[in-house]
Amino acid sequence: MTDNTAAVAAKAPAAKGGGKGLTIAIGACAVLAVLGIILWVVQLSGGMVQTAMRNLDSWGLYITMFMFFVGLSAGGLIISSVPKAFGIKGFGGISKIAVMTSIACTVGAIAFVVVDLGQPVRLWELFAYSNLGSPLMWDIIVLGTYLILSCVYLWAMLQHERGKVSATALRVISVIALVVAVLVHTVTAWIFGLQQSHEMWHTALLGPWFVSSALVCGTGLVMVVALALRATGYLKLDQAYLVKLAKLLGAFLLVDLYFFGCDLLTEAFPAAGGVAIVEMLTSGPLAPFFWGEIVLSVLAAVICFVPSLRTNPLMALAGVAAILAILCKRVQLLVGGFQVPNIEWPAIMTPSTITNWQGNLEQAYQGMVYWPAPIEFGVTLGVLGLVALIFLLGIKMLPLKPAPGEDE
Amino acid sequence: MTHYGFVIDSKSCISCHSCAVACKVENNLPDSIWWNRILTDGGPNMDTPAGTYPNLTIRNIPMGCQHCENPACVKVCPVGATYQDPETGVVRQDYDKCIGCRMCMSACPYTGVRSFNWEEPQYAIGQPMGSLDIPQHQKQVVEKCTMCWHRLAQGEKPACIEPCPARIRFWGDFDDPSSEVSQLIREREYMQLLPEQGTRPSVYYLV
Amino acid sequence: MSGTASPLGGLTRRSFLKTTAVAGAATVAVGAAAPTVALAEGAAPVTAGSAEEQVYRGVCRPNCFGFCHLNVHVHDGKVMKTTRAPYNESCYDRICQRGLSHVQRIYDPQRLQYPMRRAEGTERGAGQWERVTWDEALDEIAGKIKEIQGKYGESAVAFLTASGNQAAGITSAYSRLIALLNASNIGPCLDMGSYYGMAAVAGNYVSPLMGMMMWNGNEPTDAVNAKTIVVWGANITDAQIQNWHLIKEAKQAGVKLVVIDPIFTQIASQADKWIPIRPATDTLLKLALMRLVIERGAHDVAYLQQHTVAPYLVRSDTGKFLRRSDTGVAPTATGQVDATTGQEIMLDPVMVLVDGAIVPETEAAAPAIEGTCDFEGVECRTAFDLLVDNIMEHTVEEVSELTEIPVADIEELADIVIDGPVYHYEGYGPQAYNNGGQTTVAGLTLCALLGNLGKPGASYGAFWGIGLITNIAAAQYTAPKGPSTGFNIASVDLKNVVEQKKFQGKDADIKMLWMYSANPLNTHTDTHAWTDVIIPAMDYVVTADSALTDTAMYSDMVLPVAQWFELEEVANAGQCSSYNYNEKAIEPLYESKADPDIIRELAGKLGLGEFFTQSTSEVLDSLFSGPIATAVGASMDNLRDKKQVRFIPGDAEKKPYIAYENGAFATPTGRFEFYRETPVPRTPTTKTPTAEQVAAERLPHFEPPLEAWPENPLYEKYPLVLMSERPRYRVHSQWFSTPLLREIDPEPIVKINPADAKARGIADQSYIEAYNDRGTAVAKAIYSEAIRPGTLVYPKGWQLSQHKGGGWSNLSSTEFDVWIVNNNFMDVLCEIRPWDGKDR
Incomplete structure (x- = not known):
């Protein structure tokens, strides 16, 4: 899977003249975004039959990326709001950049929901007919609130630097932002965690676990972005702050692995209903993503905790590894949720039934029940371009560099 | 109060698919779309038994929307396109409201009873069939068994009941103790699908 | 929700209002029709019979035997759907997945629209038309x-x-x-194996209402009166599904169900006892049962005496019955005329034994069914003795080996058939081999031995009648200048x-x-x-x-x-033995x-x-x-x-039709002829029976089938018996292109036992080629444990163009048995291999 950091690093040549490189990067991202929109229109006009999603596996890459980007967006905000909220030392003034990543990723998350909708023109109905009992509705509300709040927060930070917003006001906003950030993840988790229809999803742990995963990939993202921007000369950052971030990342990774282990044991121990899930993860079709997450998480944690390994390249690697590990987790959750059917009795199979419909039902579930179609990769790349575009535009047009002597 | 539901004598179902076809025709279902499917509780292929020759068993389970009393789908639809009719318990779908998010398809434990029109509805014979009263099918919304609401409105039973050659499908009001369906579940052993999910389906399978 | 169909499909302001109104509070309309829910307000439901929709009486008649009555719903001159219309006896109300699909047959894009001539210069079969x-x-x-x-x-x-x-x-x-x-x-x-066997020993019955029971037995609604229903090679739940509910109801009333079939069909899954049998050996099993009946002395002597040829003396020199004319007494006139020949009927009674004396049967109240005597130097034996000789040719152990049924099961089956009344439901599987005439002969003979015919619950046969009014009352119409x-x-x-x-x-x-x-x-x-x-x-x-x-x-x-609903017609046949009236619902489509x-x-x-x-x-x-x-x-x-008029006596629900009532058989002797003096082929052919064949054909006996027999050397090369099933989603090959049925059943398949498949390296759901010396067919292999190892089952009726290569009927032969002159669908051996992708 691609991620926006790689796109940014590739597009911005490590030359000193950040301005020209940045403009090229912005141009490239804009092109990607436009291509994505075109493909989305193709998807809408020719029908979502062009994707690989079908009735028995009705969510796919888009919702996976939605989860993933909600996670990425939390990290930045939490990184910057926790120090302010608690009035403690932060990470050397990269808060504004962190919040910018947050804003960009939130837009990405919302975009992924929109491209997944069958009738996006009816989006307005979400506000006209809202079913306030629906976790999806809650998530829309919270995500929307989060986006607005992130923008307000960034504005507040900028205004505070100009002396127009008081430190107390900023602190209040940062507390609210922190709470909403935690809420966004929890509520996103509830879209899955409250559904007893999928054994793999229905756990109380999912809420806290999404928060911890968000912290992992969010912190990883901030780390990678900070390293990249420092490498291009955009900002200066004391190594100590990076080490602090790395240690934090390491701690978050351990918490996430802890949740991971708890969930696995809980599914496996009774050797009853959860066995199918465990087998699917450890030795079945989702195994590459399962073991991938573990390996990547451990690798990142080791780098973060071993002082001699905390070199710039390795810390960047740790950040990327952490992000990819969480992406693996999202794939496990989304595809895994559909990989083990509740009712495995065969019936009519038509092209609408399931992605691999041409054999029998058992054969459809051998290998991954779902793998994205080319158009889904294309639209996804477009959204990634959009996310990078928003971030880079923020870098270009807003004073996001750490203020002199800023410590938070 | 009325609580409509089905009783299906799955002990005597022979998987002929008459009910599935009746539903398809009555509701002018687009190509590839089936609201009612007959599942084989047996071997890995449809209509094959479990076991090894000659010690074999097979059972057939027609499955469509279970019109649950505690429906998982109704809870999660963000725009209320899926809703439960308070008078009859029928779980209904408003195509005009559906935004195609497919949350209901994820929430429903009875995977496959809800279908999504992944493309513009195609019709093999190029013209409508079935009832004139059914709502138009729309691209990229979720659909499912409507319990033939348009027929209930005329005092008729759902289209899948009468054509069953095996005469194993029954429909009626579970709130009426003297109805045929109430009597059947009093007199005969039955099972329900995924009872542990607590959705309280309105479909009972006699065993 | 939008009520009547809106062509726009989107949310218009008007339908928006309707939607919220309905979602908010569903009202219950009060009225005579008592609809239980309300459609969107303002939408008038279209009711059947209104100006919007006309309903016509149709009869579905591909001769699956069902002859379902349908309501053909027409709107604007177009058929919208077909639904079930009632028979005058509600036990016969019926429709199926094919009858429900008519709308897609009528408007099938592949339907022929105009006359076509083979394009000049092209070959037959090339598919080029003008x-x-x-x-x-x-x-x-x-x-x-x-x-x-x-x-x-x-x-x-x-x-x-x-x-x-x-x-x-x-x-x-x-x-x-x-x-x-x-x-x-x-x-x-x-x-025709089944028909021949029945006509040979029991005659061809024509009812007083001019209905001919080409396949005669007690009406299926009589099955509930039996102690046990025994199904012989009938895939009721796929091929005759309208009878299933009658069997189901009999079971629910306590009747036991035994199914004898090589394949675990759905009906076999419903049986109290399923007897898996080697294909083409049903006759042997019946002979073994007859042997056990005789050995246990369970045969009905009175019935044999009164209603069968059992006591008739047979001359060992000619094989014919010993008649009074042999003693020098001339046949006497009866004063009655045979309707078919126009000749006067002469009486020449057969001789029987009473206390050792040879007397005409007309003078014998209780003739012996066993006995040998000498008539002018010619040994004469009772037909019953000759029958027993044939029966005793096979031991139960030998039959057990050949049928692959354990002796204990044969003994148990004997218990069952003896404990009557038993309703034997015969299918067409066992008769689709070259030895297939005898299975019906043997089955009827078994029942005649037990007196298990002509009474409620006691029956042997398949069941299908044809109304002959048009043949008889309107004979002039069909042959105005003679035949x-x-x-x-x-x-x-x-x-x-x-x-x-x-x-x-x-x-x-x-x-x-x-x-x-x-x-x-x-x-x-x-x-x-x-x-x-x-x-x-x-x-x-x-x-x-x-x-x-x-x-x-x-x-x-x-x-x-x-097509059927495009003209007025009367379908004059079926398993409900009725004339079925079909209204014209629409004009013929296109130029048809x-x-x-x-x-x-x-x-x-x-x-x-x-x-x-x-x-x-x-x-x-x-x-x-x-x-x-x-x-x-x-x-x-x-x-x-009336739309539907019965042409057999009785009432389906209150007094089902009983075949062979009072021991009446439409044979030359008027009795059950398990011994036939003069066996006659069903129809003249280019073959003539030899003297040996004639001699053997007089009595029930077993012969191996032509191909599907392990002792056949061909078995080394082609070890799989290729059987067909009457497909669920077609009737023979009709409905072969109906789109919605193709969604359930997309392409030719062959069902194979997983062990046989794995031994040949054939994966589930992979393409195979079945082949023998006559031809090939490519189909998808479907693993099914229901299939007896050593056999294959394919649903028939796919056109050649629907196969990836070849076609099923390439593998069978037109070799026919001289007596039954029948298509031997199942008498086929073949081998299969993974398909290499080539269309031969």
Whole structure:
């Protein structure tokens, strides 16, 4: 899977003249975004039959990326709001950049929901007919609130630097932002965690676990972005702050692995209903993503905790590894949720039934029940371009560099 | 109060698919779309038994929307396109409201009873069939068994009941103790699908 | 929700309001019809019978045996759907997945729309056509008929039919033309093993209401009166699904169900006992049962004495019955005349034994069923003794080995059949082998031994009747100048006639075929006999059908026929033994014409127009008219009124029809003839039975089938028995292109036992090629444990173009048994291999 950091690093040549490189990067991202929109229109006009999603596996890459980007967006905000909220030392003034990543990723998350909708023109109905009992509705509300709040927060930070917003006001906003950030993840988790229809999803742990995963990939993202921007000369950052971030990342990774282990044991121990899930993860079709997450998480944690390994390249690697590990987790959750059917009795199979419909039902579930179609990769790349575009535009047009002597 | 539901004598179902076809025709279902499917509780292929020759068993389970009393789908639809009719318990779908998010398809434990029109509805014979009263099918919304609401409105039973050659499908009001369906579940052993999910389906399978 | 269909599909302001109103508070409308819920307010529901929708009575008649009555719903001149219409007896209300799919058959994009001629310069079977007008087509056909009859004789033109379009109007129209042309008739050989066996020993029953029970037994509603229902090779739940609920209800009332079948069919899964049997050995099992019955002394002596030929003395020199005329007493006149021959019936009673004395049966109240005597130096034995000799030829252990059924199960089955009454439901599986006539003979004989016939709950047979009013009351209609002088050739014998150019001692040169209501290249055996021998020998081939079947593909002219609801008709057959009235619901689509109309127009061009002046409805009026028709309730007025009139006695629900009641059999002797003096082949063919065959055929006996027998050396090369099943999603090959059925059942498959598949490296759901010396067929292999190891089962009826290669009927043969003259669908050995992708 691609991620926006790689796109940014590739597009911005490590030359000193950040301005020209940045403009090229912005141009490239804009092109990607436009291509994505075109493909989305193709998807809408020719029908979502062009994707690989079908009735028995009705969510796919888009919702996976939605989860993933909600996670990425939390990290930045939490990184910057926790120090302010608690009035403690932060990470050397990269808060504004962190919040910018947050804003960009939130837009990405919302975009992924929109491209997944069958009738996006009816989006307005979400506000006209809202079913306030629906976790999806809650998530829309919270995500929307989060986006607005992130923008307000960034504005507040900028205004505070100009002396127009008081430190107390900023602190209040940062507390609210922190709470909403935690809420966004929890509520996103509830879209899955409250559904007893999928054994793999229905756990109380999912809420806290999404928060911890968000912290992992969010912190990883901030780390990678900070390293990249420092490498291009955009900002200066004391190594100590990076080490602090790395240690934090390491701690978050351990918490996430802890949740991971708890969930696995809980599914496996009774050797009853959860066995199918465990087998699917450890030795079945989702195994590459399962073991991938573990390996990547451990690798990142080791780098973060071993002082001699905390070199710039390795810390960047740790950040990327952490992000990819969480992406693996999202794939496990989304595809895994559909990989083990509740009712495995065969019936009519038509092209609408399931992605691999041409054999029998058992054969459809051998290998991954779902793998994205080319158009889904294309639209996804477009959204990634959009996310990078928003971030880079923020870098270009807003004073996001750490203020002199800023410590938070 | 009325609580409509089905009783299906799955002990005597022979998987002929008459009910599935009746539903398809009555509701002018687009190509590839089936609201009612007959599942084989047996071997890995449809209509094959479990076991090894000659010690074999097979059972057939027609499955469509279970019109649950505690429906998982109704809870999660963000725009209320899926809703439960308070008078009859029928779980209904408003195509005009559906935004195609497919949350209901994820929430429903009875995977496959809800279908999504992944493309513009195609019709093999190029013209409508079935009832004139059914709502138009729309691209990229979720659909499912409507319990033939348009027929209930005329005092008729759902289209899948009468054509069953095996005469194993029954429909009626579970709130009426003297109805045929109430009597059947009093007199005969039955099972329900995924009872542990607590959705309280309105479909009972006699065993 | 939008109420009546909005063409826009989106949310209009008006439907928005309707939606919220309905979602908010559903109202319950009060009224006579008491609808239980309300549609969106402002939307008037379209009710059946309103100005918006008309409902017509249709009869679905591919001859799956069901003859379901349908409501054909028409809106704006278009059929919208078909639903179940009632029989006058609610136990027979019926419809199925195919009857429900008619709307997609009528408007099938692949339906034939106009007459087509094979494009000049192209080969038959190449599928290149040019459109012609009806005038052109019929002019050409009429010209060909005259030319061919002029050159080769009248009998050179032949009409071939089966049962795809079973109705009186069409049958009569063709019969009339055939008779007037003195054309030949190529008759179907479908399920004739069973028919032959029944007719041979029990006779061909015609009811007082002019219904002929071609497959006779107690009405299926009688099964509930039995102690046990024994199903012999009948896949009821797939091939005769309308009878399933009657069996189900019998089971629910406490009747036991035993199923004897090589395959674990759905009906087998419902049985209290399933006996898996080696294919083609049913007769052996029945002989073993008969042996156990005799050994246990469980046979009904009184019944045998009174109603069967058991006591009849048989001359060992001629094999015929010893008659009074042998003693020198001349036959006496009875004063009665035989309706068929017009001759007076003479009485020449058979001799029997009473206390050792040989007396005429007319003077014997209780003749002995066992005994040997000497008549003028000729040893004579009772028919019963001869039967027992045959029965005792096989030990139960030997039968157990050959049928692969444990002795204990055979013994248990004997217990069951002895503890009567038992309703034996015969299917067509066991008779589809070359030894298939004897299975019915043996089954009926078993029941005759036990007296298990002619009483409620006691029955043996399949069940299908045909109403003969049109044959009898309107005999003049179908043969105005007398019957045709052309040949009557069995379809399985046609290849031989074409090759030998002789039939029954006369020169026979069949040069033109007109095929209707049939698809022999697909649904009969041995496609290559048709494509390689018969069709090439024809100067001209016409097919009248509504789809481009395999047979149509090999024709020179294809005529599109109207479908069932596009003309008024009476379907005069089925397992409910009724005349079934079909209303015209819509006009024939495109340029299609109803068969009787085609005949009428063609007749005009043949100079026979004076014989075809009536419209289809007028023809029906004259067919179903006259005092006899009125007396049996089959006048056209009554048919139009009642929609369905029974032609057998009794009442389906209150007093089901009982076959062979009071021991009456429509045989020459009037008795059950398990011994036949003069066995006669079902129909004359190019073969003649040898003296040995005649001798063997007199009594129930077992012979191995032609191919499907392990002792056959061919088994080394082709070890799998290839069996077909009557497919659930077609009737024979009709509905082969109906789109919604193809979604359930997309392509040719063959069901195989996983062990057999794995031994050949064949994966589940992979393509295989089945092959033998006669041909190949490619299909998808489906693992099924229901399939007996060593056998394969394929649902029949896929056109050649639907296979990736070959076709099922390539593998079977037209070898036929001289007595039953039957298609031996199952008597096929083959091997299979993974398909290499080549279309042979």
